[in-house]
Amino acid sequence: MALLPLGRQNYVLAPEDCFAGALRDALRYRGDRLAPDSISVNVFDALDDRSGPAPGVLLGGAWRTASGAAPSRIIVRTAGREHAAAMLRLPGRPAWGTYCLALDEGSLGSMTITAYDRAGSVLASVELGLEREAEEAGVPAIPRS
Numbered sequence: 001m002a003l004l005p006l007g008r009q010n011y012v013l014a015p016e017d018c019f020a021g022a023l024r025d026a027l028r029y030r031g032d033r034l035a036p037d038s039i040s041v042n043v044f045d046a047l048d049d050r051s052g053p054a055p056g057v058l059l060g061g062a063w064r065t066a067s068g069a070a071p072s073r074i075i076v077r078t079a080g081r082e083h084a085a086a087m088l089r090l091p092g093r094p095a096w097g098t099y100c101l102a103l104d105e106g107s108l109g110s111m112t113i114t115a116y117d118r119a120g121s122v123l124a125s126v127e128l129g130l131e132r133e134a135e136e137a138g139v140p141a142i143p144r145s
Helices: 014-025 132-139
Strands: 002-004 010-012 040-048 052-063 073-078 081-084 087-088 096-103 113-116 122-128
Touching: 010 014, 052 113, 052 122, 073 096, 081 096
Parallel strands: none
Antiparallel strands: 002 010, 040 052, 052 096, 073 081, 073 113, 087 096, 113 122
């Protein structure tokens, strides 16, 4: 995971063995262009560095706050459980950053991603459903990248 100081909320989230290519691609992209107090979401098939596909997904995205203060934590709620996402931000730019979390196959389904401030108030939140659950419900899903 890396943040790029160019563009708007531009970041790279990729396995080590294909990070250089993902970085080259990201340098051509201007970023997520997030509205204040919002979170973007990308879902990637989880990859094991050498042994092929791993079960589950890598969930990640960018966040941006109107106050300029970084969230104290980002929590992903899915399958009745809470998971803390790893966060990263550029020094001197606390108003935006990125997060990621690897989830196993049993955690897939609908989920809520929420950013909290130090007092525990919600800064931003987004809900989504992954392909399997959406297909069963007959509703559109966010596609995996």
